[in-house]
Amino acid sequence: MAEISFRDVTKIYGDGTEAVTSLSLDIADGEFVVLVGPSGCGKSTLLRMLAGLEAITSGEIIVDGSVVNQMHPRDRDVAMVFQNYALYPHMTVFANIAFPLRQARMNTAEIRRRVTEVAGTLELTEHLKRRPASLSGGQRQRVAIGRAIVRQPKVFLLDEPLSNLDAKLRVQMRGELAQLHTTLGVTTVFVTHDQTEAMTLGQRVAVLNDGELRQVGTPGELYHRPADLFVAGFIGSPSMNLLKAELRPGGDSGRLALDSGPAGVMAIPEAAAALCAGAPVETALVAGIRPESLLLRDPATASGDLPRARVRFTELVEPETYVHLVGDFSGVDPGDPDAPPRDTLVARVRSDRVFASGDEVALEIGGTGLHLFDIDSGRTLR
């Protein structure tokens, strides 16, 4: 059990690449924190510095009040599960789980007791005599977790542990990991590039990009109050729609004009008014609209002011339909290198509404899913 602090941590590799830039983050005792970001954002480097597998260029990492920068990994009392599991191929499951205890020179009876207990928790009891090569992906994963938790470490690190599993198993392991954390209560840091994984697992989620911490908060905070364009675009599936726009006065709470000529002005719903209160009027900015807040109206009866769009294709994800739309507006790239280009809008509607390719719709904003960002800095306007 431990508190962890990163203080202005920077990592510069030998070839000059800056993997982590002056990053500060505090993790409370017993907390489950997820580090998430696109590949190459520095999240794994951060985790490996915490484990002691990589040197820290500058700054401090503090575990339980003491600076661990110079400490050998074996002295940090940190356990880690690797993406490829890193099981010892020549050892049985039992020997794999027992390995850290043997290194600590624990007596044989105690080792046997602890390994048996952990194997029970992870449903590995019947596989204890097998070798990793004969196990399925999910079983290997459990062995790796078993080896990590068996010595009751202060800190539990997981580096993309689920990415080698198939989709169904991944969801199952996600649930089991969450439950395990509840049972053990160990401070846990989990690294992933998958925002869904991050949002379902993390008590708090830290979003990284380009070696910088963009925002840290509960999943709800990240979703409903993203700090910047990057977080807004990264969190949520399907992603938030990002468009060039400007605010205009009028209506009850102001109006939003898309960058698309005279027709293309939407009323800002009352519920979202507070989010837009601090934004300058008649200045180019970026509007972010969550797919569920993009309402599709019949163009024949809708107001002529509303922007029009055409259905490109639909994806049925029961009980909803994702409607992909093209129209006369300009999308914005939030700076996520892994993301596809944003040339369409997505609306999330109930699946009993049927759309065909080529249908025309009028767009309206509903609910609270509207966010405005500075077009240059990308910061949220409040």
Place this chain on the structure above:
Amino acid sequence: MRAADRRRGGNYASSLGVAMVAPSLAVFLGLIAVPIMVVGLVSLSRWTGFDIADISWLGIENYRTIAGDEIFWRALRNTLLFTGLTTLFLNVIGFGVALLIATRVRGTGLLRGVIFLPALLPSVLVGLMWQRVLDAFGFVNQILQWLGVADQPIFFLGEERFVLWAIIGVTVWQFAGYDMILYYAGLQGVDRSMLEAAALDGARTPATVFQVIIPSMWHIVGVVALLNVIGGLKIFDVVFVMTRGGPNRSSEVLATYMFEQGFRFSIMGVASAIAVVIVVLAVIASVARFRLAKRLV
């Protein structure tokens, strides 16, 4: 560079890494690097090899001596002749036998096991056995007489015109299996689909061998040939055991001549100069080999 950094681990690693490399480095420096320097220095000195106090600086005089020494040139010529011919025969036979074994017809399993074995035996013992096999009452003379080719015993190791050929023959006998195994490994690496494509294109077996397999194995041929060259340049055991360079220096090679100058006549400077020649030749061949091997993937 990033991967290298990761492998480096944390900042605790350096001194332990140095400690783990230290024994290797110490042995290498003490028993290879220092001897190389010593041999270089001695080759520039006059010394009998007994008392270190007797050593005196001579400059390049020893090299001048061997340059004017007819026996040295003969040893060099024999070494190069031996190296060139064994390399040629070994590669042709080794590659041919590898192809034969790759057909997997009956009998090739036996051949594969048998032909490789001599390469593993101590060269001294191979030389000893062949000394008997080639002598006047030996197996080869028995066969020749039985066939009626010769009515008098031929002294293969006693006549100047035969002796180098005899040594070449023994070496080819011993190491053909070595080349075979390397070529066989190389053949395993030839892309199967390429052979299938050739078969579909209607190529007959000889055409497949010469137009598809050999061209795709050029780098391996180069590496194997250079290995034979390196082995040939340092030939010593078989010559030393079978003929000691005789008769009349007709089988003298660089290593046996160096050995004689150094250990029989105690002319350390000249012996060292010959050793330097061997090192230089070996290094040239090795560099060529590594250049080629780098392109082997």
Place this chain on the structure above:
Amino acid sequence: MFDLRSAWAKTGLSILAVAIAVTIVLPVAWIGALSLKTGREVYNQKFLPDEWVPGNYITAWREFGLGGYFVNSVFVTVVSVLLTIVVALLAAHAFTWLRFPGSDVVFTLLLLGIMIPPAALVLPLLIEARHLGFYNDLFGLSLVYVAFGLPISILIFRGFFAGIPGELVESARLDGAREWKILFRVIVPVARPAVVTVTILLFLANWNDFILALVLLRDAETYTLPVGISQFIGQYATPHELIAAASLIGSVPVFILYLVLERKFQQGVTAGALKGRADDASARGRGCRGTP
């Protein structure tokens, strides 16, 4: 590899294969027959002895004192192979997972040793051995073998280690294992094929070495088999049948090991020649078993 349809071609190739095999074997078989003849029969024209004398082997063993040479050879080979492997493993581990500034330079320097033929360094090694006191000393000779075996061993180990996922090492570090324990408990079991390869290569080189042992050993009590047996060449008093028997006795260990480990020998020699590359490829498959 080839699709031979014609039965004639197959038969022809089979005959060729057997013929080559017989050519290889016959000289040794003749030596075998010679070793079983009586002294009188040695010069006759028959292949097989009229009177079989298996006792020649016992005579040769006793008269040449092969027992002592044998023990020396075993000692030198075992000590040098073990030492080389341990020292090379340590270095390869550091070169792979504990790099330090300049480690690449040291690695390259060590590899240069592969190019140096031992025969060319016998003079300075003798000088060094006399002055440092390891002349006529089996352990000293072993150390010289270690020096000449290290470069290729390090190269092969390093090539194999490069195919082992680094997470295995990092995981063991986090699990609290010391570096030497990581090497011997985690890496070596995974790298077993490479260890076998190197063992075979070193065994052959050191068991068969002649020139280093010839120069660095003075007394008959310290001779290894090749040097010991070679002492009887040119002594016309030495009966041919006994030299034949002694040569075969000296070949037996290699022969037996080869029968047991044929494929491994072939792999080992291939890897040594093509400098670790042959094993590099399989390292990725075998080394990472169970950790995709």
